[in-house]
């Protein structure tokens with residue numbers, strides 16, 4: 001919880017990627033003074049506090065307000081329930097559920113509400129402003145609002161701390177140059193959006209249980225597997241939704257394996273799925289073959305995603321290759337039926353839903369651990385279901401998968417969902433196989449629950465510095481190629 005001036009100075013400095021030395025230099029004081037303020041050993045003068053506020057472009061009140069504390073308290077409230085898995089598994093055009101699917105949905109709703117408008121103005125903030133160009137946010141907004149004129153502004157000057165969410169956009173409808181309506185919209189991950197100051201038509205919370213321990217209790221009591229629990233809670237139309245989700249996943253793999261050429265965006269990244277799939281060596285070992293084929297499937301989906309092709313959010317577009325790669329490989333190699341695969345997908349969906357509800361699946365909020373880490377946990381649980389593992393082992397597989405992604409940052413080069421995202425999907429698919437294999441041998445010895453590791457993921461996500469959360473400013477994105 002951040003509530004003292006010392007903590008606030010430290011937090012905003014780290015969020016902005018500035019060292020104590022750099023801050024001290026900007027203020028014309030010694031590093032020691034900054035260090036003392038941050039450790040609470042001394043207090044900055046009002047004059048210095050005003051200058052710090054200027055450095056970080058925040059109002060002076062920021063250092064005294066309890067907004068962040070209240071916000072975090074609000075986030076720590078136990079969730080009331082979980083949404084349908086249909087809200088997790090969505091079909092749409094890549095490359096990013098938060099940067100393309102969310103804004104597309106937001107503009108569609110806003111345009112419908114203002115069909116008498118003759119033009120629109122959209123201002124993108126935070127991560128949408130910093131990586132929106134690479135992710136194709138402007139392209140999808142223009143396409144959705146066409147044929148009407150759209151003026152798009154990328155405003156990178158507003159600090160993240162003053163935004164309600166890292167993916168925030170303002171949209172204004174105009175008629176004859178005069179404003180007739182406006183809205184502030186947050187793209188909160190996985191293609192979901194929230195309108196500020198508006199009663200959002202939120203999906204019903206059809207799962208009463210919000211922790212793995214609660215779900216496990218019901219499953220044990222009623223002798224249910226996780227997919228049976230999911231089907232018990234879901235409503236009409238769920239079966240056909242899941243069938244179509246699996247069909248789209250398979251389709252995206254097959255399209256990707258046929259595709260060749262260079263990905264759009266200017267980085268010159270060559271599509272590799274087809275080459276990888278066909279590159280069998282004469283003396284290839286069984287282990288190498290598994291690795292090559294699974295990775296080629298993950299590349300296939302991720303490359304389709306990067307080409308604005310149709311994919312399934314599992315749980316997001318950026319991480320859409322992990323789950324299908326693991327499941328398609330099992331179907332091709334061991335002949336699992338579509339029904340068995342869909343049950344595995346439902347099992348994975350419960351894990352994804354728990355993370356979405358108790359932490360986040362948004363790279364802009366909690367870094368890549370929230371996207372790729374979640375996808376890996378989902379894939380590990382799905383494989384556990386396919387292999388007939390018990391509840392404890394499925395939980396353990398998912399827990400291992402997230403645990404070893406904790407702290408993974410989001411740093412796409414040029415804001416494009418290509419480097420490191422595509423390879424990251426392939427590596428996570430292999431990690432999921434590793435996690436389920438370990439869980440099948442070791443579950444009796446485990447010490448950490450899935451609920452605990454999800455909590456750790458949320459706390460880690462809060463502590464990851466702002467430039468590593470889909471801003472295109474830290475890590476690989478900063479160094480470039």
Ligand code: SF4
Nearest residue numbers: 318363368371410421
């Ligand atoms: S680095 Fe991870 S979270 Fe960031 S865009 Fe790529 S896949 Fe998504």
